Amino acid sequence: MANAAGAAQAVLLRDDDNVAVAARPIPAGSRLSFGPESVEVREPIALGHKVALAAIAPGEPVRKYGQVIGFASRPIPAGAHVHVHNLKADLFERDYAYATERPAGRTGEPPRTFQGFLRPDGRVGTRNYVAVISTVNCSASTSRYIADRFRDRDFRADYPNVDGVFAITHKGGCGLPFEGQDHKNLERVLAGFANHPNVAAYVIVGLGCEGAYAEHLIDSQQLTLLVRNGDGRRPTAPPRPRVLNIQDEGGITRTVEAAVAAVEQLLPEANAWRRSEQPASKICLAMECGGSDGNSGVTANPALGVAADLLIAQGGTAVLGETTEIYGAEHLLTRRAVSAEVGRKLVDRIKWWEWYTGVFGAEINNNPSPGNKAGGLSTIYEKSLGALAKAGSTALVDVVDYAQAVPGPGLVFMDTPGYDPPCTTGLVAGGANVLVFTTGRGSVLGLKPTPCVKLATNTPMYDKMKDDMDLDAGPILEGESVESVGRRLFERILEVASGDLTKSERIGVGEEEFAPWTIGPTL
Template sequence: MATAIGDRAPAAVRLRESDNVAVAARGIPQGAAVPVDGLEVEARGPIRPGHKMAVVDIPEGAPVLKYGQIIGFASVAIPAGTWVHVHNVRADLFERDYAFASERPEAPVADRLRTFPGFLRPDGRVGTRNYLAVISTVNCSASVSKYVADRFRDGSWKREYPNLDGVFAITHKGGCGLQFEGPDHRQLQRVLAGFANHPNVAGYVLIGLGCEVGFAGHLVESRDLVTLGSAREGGRPVDPARPRVLNIQEEGGIARTVEAAVEAVHRLMPAANDWRRTEQPASKLVVGLECGGSDGNSGVTANPALGVAADLIVAQGGSAVLAETPEIYGAEHLLTRRAVSEEVGRKLVDRIKWWEWYTGVFGAEINNNPSPGNKEGGLTTIYEKSLGAVAKGGSTALVDVLGYAEPITRPGFLFMDTPGYDPVSLTGLAAGGCNVLVFTTGRGSVSGLKPTPTVKVATNTPMYDRLREDMDLDAGTVLAGEPVESVGRRLFDLILDVAGGSQTRSESAGVGEEEFAPWSIGPTL
C-alpha cells in the first residue's frame, strides 16, 4: 500500500507540463504516493533528492523530457514511478532545429536604475576591486612570482595604503613548449594581458625567466597589453610608474629578482592607493555566469535564479556572459533562437561543430559528460546538464559569441567559448573583463579567482548548511516554496553589494590565486 507524503513543500517537481519526469525535491521512499500536477505516482523504489522519477510510462526508445526538452531516450521501458537515470536512459544523437533569431526577445527595461561604489578607470570600465598583480609569463618564473606576493601577505602595508585590496600572483604551468605565435601562444598572451589590463587591477609587474617562448618583452610589445592609464588624486591625473618587466636570467637569479620585484610593487602602491570608489551605474557590471559541481536541482533552483539576475543586469545596461561550450551541447538551439541575428547564431553553432571535431581528434565525445559527481547528484546526460546550464543565461537576446578570453566590450547577454572545466572557464571569463563572477553549485564547489570576486550560490539547502562558510546564497529555498524570481532578485542585490566591496566567502577564505588556469588547446612541444 502506498504511503502518502505530507502536504508541506512538494516532494517532486515537474518543470513543464509536457515533461514525463519529475525531480525529487527531497528523498522519496519506496512505496510513497507522490502527487505531481494532479497525478498520484507511487514510487517503485527510493528516489534521492535531485534525481528523477517517471510520472507516466515511458516506452523503450521514447524521448525522456525535462524542461519540455529531450534529455535522452529510454534504453528500456520505464514504468511510472521508476527512478530515471543512467541505467535506463541513453544520450542518443538527435537533430536540433536552430531556427536562427526566430524568437528574439524584446530588450528588457529596468524598473529603476541601480548603482554601486566602484573604481572608474580611464577607459570607462569599472573595477569592483583594486589589486596589484605579479604576473608570471612562464611556469619557470612561477615560484619567484609567488615569493614576491608572499612578501605582502601580512597586510602591514594596509595602514599606509587602505584603498588597495592586495597583491596577488598569477602563476601557471605554461608559457613555453608551444609554437611561437601559434594559437596557444596567442591565447596565453590574451589571457595574461586580460588580467594585466583588468579593471580590478591598478598595476602589475611582469616576471619571466628570459628564454621562454612567451617571453615578457614580446607580451609588452603585443597589441594586447596596454596600460590602464593614470590614477587620479583630487581630480588630477597621477602618472603611474611604468610596469616593470623582470627576467630572472637578466636580474641575476631568484633572490635578486624577488628583491627587484618587491621594490617595483612598492613603487606602484601609492598610485594604486590614489583610486577611490565612486558611485557607478549598474550598467558597468560585467558578470560571468558559471556552474560547477552541478546536481539535479541546478536547473530547478540556482541556475534559473541566476537567469533572473542576468536579465536584471541586462535591463540595467550591463553585460551577462554565459560560457562552457561543452555544457550547452544539446541545448544550443535554445540560444540560437534568441540570437539577435543569424550571423550570431551561426557563430555559436560553429563553436559546437569545432568542439565535435576537437574532441574527436582525441577519440573522445563532447557528450561524455556529466562527471561522476554530477551523476551522483542526479544528472543523467549532457543534454540534461546543458538544459539546466543554459538557464543561467536568462531570457534576453544573445547579442554576440566571443572567443576564449576575448575582451567583453558590449552590453547585453553574451556567450564566451570556453571548456566546461570550471577553473579554465572562469579564467577565460575574468580575462575577458568580468568584474564579478557568479558560480552556482549543487555538490559544493569552493572556487574563487582573483582579482574577480566570486559569488557562490547553492542549489539545495542541505549542501548550503554543510558548507555555510563557503556559500554566499542558498537557492534551495525554491524547493521550499520561494519563487525563483524572488531568489533571483535577492541574488542581483547581492551582486551589487559584492561589486561595491562586500567580501565573498571565497575572498574571506583567501581563495583565488591557485585557481588561475589558462586553456591550453594544443600539444606541449
C-alpha cells in the same frame, strides 16, 4: 515550473515532462500527484534525481524542462528511478531557427548604482589589486615568493584602498608553437588580467629564455600601466610595464628583492584610486556552474538567470561560457540571437568542439562527471539544459573567442571548456568584474582579481558548507519563487561590487584557480 507535489517532494518543471525532480529524498511507496494524475514511487529517489511519471518505452524520449534530455535504454515503469542505468544520450536533430524568438527583455526597473573604481578607459573595477604576472611556469615560484612578501602586512594601515598583492602563475609559457593558437591564447589571458579593471598596477616576471617572453606579450597586446592624473579620470602617457627576468637579475633571490621594490613603488599609485558611485551598467557579470546536481537547473541557475536579466535591464553585461556544457541545448540560444550571423557563430563553435573531441577519440556527451551523476544528472543534454538557465531570457548579442574582451551591453557567449578553472579564467580575462558560481555538490572556486559569489542549489549542502557558500537557492524547493531568489542575488551582486567580501575572499581562495586553456600539443 509547472507544479510541486507531496509537500514539495518533487518538482514538475513543464506540463509535458515525463519525469519529475526530487526536491527532497522520496521514500519508496510515496504517492506523487500532479493535477489529476498520480504515481506511486517504486524505489527510493535521492535529492535531485528523477522519477518517471508515466511508463516510457525503450527508445522513447525522456523530457525535462520541456526538452529531450535522452532516450530510454530499456523499459521504464511509472514511478521508477530514471538515471544512467535506463537513460542514454543518443544524437538527435536540433532546429536552430536562427533569430526567430528575439525577446524584448525587462523594462521599468529603477536605475541602480554601486561603489566602484572608475578607470581612465571608462571601465569600473570592483576591486583594486596589484598583480605579479608570471610569463612562464619557470618563474611561477619566484612570482609566488614576491606576492608572499606582502601577505602578512597590514595593507589597510598604509594602503587602505588596495585589496592586496597577488601572483598570477600557470603551467605554460614554453614548449608551445611560437605565435600559434596556444601562445596567442596565453597572451590574451595574461593581457586580460593585466588590463583588468580590478587591477590597478602590476609587474611581469619571466625567466628570460621562454617562448612566451615578456616583451612579445607587451608589444603584441599593447600593455601599459594604469596611471591616475589629477582626479584620476584622464589618462596620461602611460609607461611600459616593469619586467624582471630571473636570468637578467641574477637568480631568484635578486629577482624577488628587485620585484618587491618595484611593487613598493606601485602601491602608493594603486592606493590613490577611490571608490565612487557608478551605474550598474558598468558591471560585467561572469556566470559559471560547477559541481552541478539535478536541482541546478531548478533553483540556482534560473535564479542567476533572473539576476542576469535584471543587470541587463540596467544596461549591464552578462557573459556565459562552457561550450561543452550547453551542448544539446544550443538551439535555445540560437533562437534568441539578435541575428542569424550571431547564431551561426555559436553553432560553428559547437561543430568545432565535435571535431576537436573526435581528434582524441572522445565525445562531448562523455559528460556529466561522476559527481554530477551522484547529484542526479544523467546526460549531457540534461546538464546543458540546466546550465543554460543561467542565461536568463534576454537576446544573445554576440559570441566571442576564449578570453576575448567582452563587448556589451547584453548577453554574450564566450567559447570556453566546461572545466571550471579554464572557463572562469577566460571569462575574467574577458573583463568580468563580478563572478557568480552556482553549485549543487559544493564547489569552492575563487578567482582573483574578480570576486566570486557562490550560490548553492539546495539547503542541505548550503547548511553543511556555510563557510564557503554566499547564498542559498534551496528555498525555491520549499515554495519561494525563482524571481524572489534572483532579486536577492542581484542585490548581493551590487553589494559585492561595492566592496563587500565574498566567502572565498574571506578565506583567501583565488590564485591557484588561474588556468589558461591549453588547446594544442606541448612540444
